[in-house]
Amino acid sequence: MMPAQTAKPRVSFMGAALRIWDLSLGQMLWSRRSVFLGLLVGGPVLLAALVRIVRALTPLGRLAINGADVGGPAIFGMMIWLLYVRFIIPVLGVFYGTALIADEVEDKTITYLFTRPIPRGAVLVGKYLAYLSCTVLLILPSVVLVYFLMVPIGGGSIGASFPSLMTDLGLLALGLAAYGAVFSLVGAWLKRPLVIGLVFAFGWEPGVLIFPGYLKQLTVAYYLQGLVPHAMPDDSTISALLQVFREVPAAVTCLAALAVITLGTLALAARAVEKREYILEQ
C-alpha cells in the first residue's frame, strides 16, 4: 500500500509567499548579481571616504559648491538624492525586479516552484519580499557609513541629523519597494524586461521630470522627491535646476501614491505570472 498522506494545513497565499522568501533569500544574497550590486553601493562609501580624507588633509579649507559653503549634512542629503534615490535604487530595482521570475526560468528551477500546491502569484510575491530584504541589506550599511563619514564635515552634528537619517532610510526602503514592484511587473509582462526597465528608469523618469505637466506623475521619482528631507543648496545654476526638478507634492500624497504604485503593480505582476506560460529552453 502507498504510504498514508501526512496531515497538513493548507498554506495561505502569504504563508506560501513567506516560504518562497525563506527559500529565495539565501540564493539571492549570494548571487553574482548581489556581489556586483554590492560593489555598486560601495561607490558612495568610497566617494565619502575620499571627501573625508581630502578634508582631513586640508583642515582649514572649506567645502563649497559654486562658491557657497556647504556642510556635511547638505552633501549627505545631495548624495542621498542624486546617488541613491536617482541612481542606485532604480538600478537595484531594475536588475533584481525584472529578474525575479526570469532568473528561475533561466536556471530552469522554476519548475520546482510551479509544481507545488501554491499559487504562482505567491512565488512572485515571495521572491519580491526576498528582493526587498536583500537590497535593504545591501543599502543599509552603505548609507550608514556614508552618513558617518559625511555628516561631521564642516561641524555637522551626527545626533542632530540622526532623525533625517531615519527618514532617508525609510525613503530608500519605499523607493526599493516601489521600483521593485514596477520592475517585477515589467519582468512578468515582457520578454526583454531589462532593456525596457533601464529605459524607464534612466530615460523616461529623468526625461519627464524636467518638463512641467502631469506626465511626471507617472514616475516613481516624482513621489520619492517629495519625501526627501534635505534642503538643497539654492544659490547656483545646478541648485536652481534641482529646484525645478523638485516640484514636490505633499508627503501624504507621495506616501499614498507610492503605496498604490507598489501594491498595484505587484498585484498586476502576480496576476501576469498566474496567466503566463513559461517555456524553458531545451
Next chain:
Amino acid sequence: MSIVTADHVSKWYGQVIGLNDVTLGIEPGITGLLGPNGAGKSTFMKLITGQLAPSKGALTVLGEPIWGNPSLYDRIGFCPEQDAFYERMTGLEWVTALLTLNGFDQKTAAEMAGRALEEVELSDVAGKKIGAYSKGMRQRVKMAQALAHNPELLILDEPLSGMDPLARRKTMRLIKEWARAGRSILVSSHILHEIESMTSNILLINQGRILAEGNVHQIRDLIDEHPHTVYVKAAEPRALAREFLAEDNVLSLKFEEGAVVVQTARPDVFYARLTDMAASGEFGPIQEVTSPDDNLQAVFQYLVK
C-alpha cells in the same frame, strides 16, 4: 478511472506544433512514454504537470483540470528532465524547503525529506551541497523531491538519463517498488530498453502524435532490427572497448574523449553485460551511459510509414 485523460489536445509554440490532436487515457500503474528527442514528450509532460496550458482540447489529471489548479500538486510528484538545482543548498535543505511549500512545517518537512533521501539512497550525502553531487546523485535527489510528499501520481521525465548502469538498475527497481506500493507512475524515456525494464504498458510518441498505445513487446521487436548506439563515459574506455569487442552483439566501436561509443544489435544483452561489468569493478568506474536516439528515430519513421 484514468489518471490522465486528454481529449483532442494540441499545443502550439507560435507556428510550431508541439503536440497534435492527442486523445488518450492513461490507466493506473506504470506507463512508459517513449519517443525520440523532439517527439513531443516534454511538451506532453509539461501539459500534464500544468506548466503549459493546452492550445486546444481538454486535459485532466486525477479527474481535474491541471492548468491553474495548484491544489492538485498535493497529489502529484514531478521529476523534471532538466539538471537544474539550487546548487548551494544541501540535498536535505532543498527537499525540506520544497516540502514546506506543500504546507508541512519545518520539522515534519525535514523528517519527510530525510525519509525520501533514504529511499533513493542519498542519506549519506544528504548534508552535502547539491553542487558537489555526481550526475546520478542529482537525478536521485530530483526523484526524492518528487516522492517526498507521498503523491498518488509520480511523473518522471527521463529519470535515468546520465546515470551509471548500477544506479539505473537501482532506480528502475525503485520505480517498480513505488508502483507496487500503489502509486501510479508515468515515466518518459527515449530508450526502449529502460521502459521495457519497468513496464509493458507504453505510449509511443513522435512528431507530436501518439503513434501507439499498449504492449511494449511488439515495438521492441521492431527496435531490435535496428542498430542501437550507446555512449559510455568511463575512467578506462579502452579496457571496456576490449571487452565489448568480444561480444557478438557489438557491431562497431569508436572512441570519444574519455568515452567509447558502441553500436549494438541487441541492446538488452548489451545493457545486461554492461551492468555486470560495472558491478565487477574490473574496468574502473563507469560515469555515464547515454543513448543517442538516431536508431529509435528510424523505427519511429518506419512506424509512421
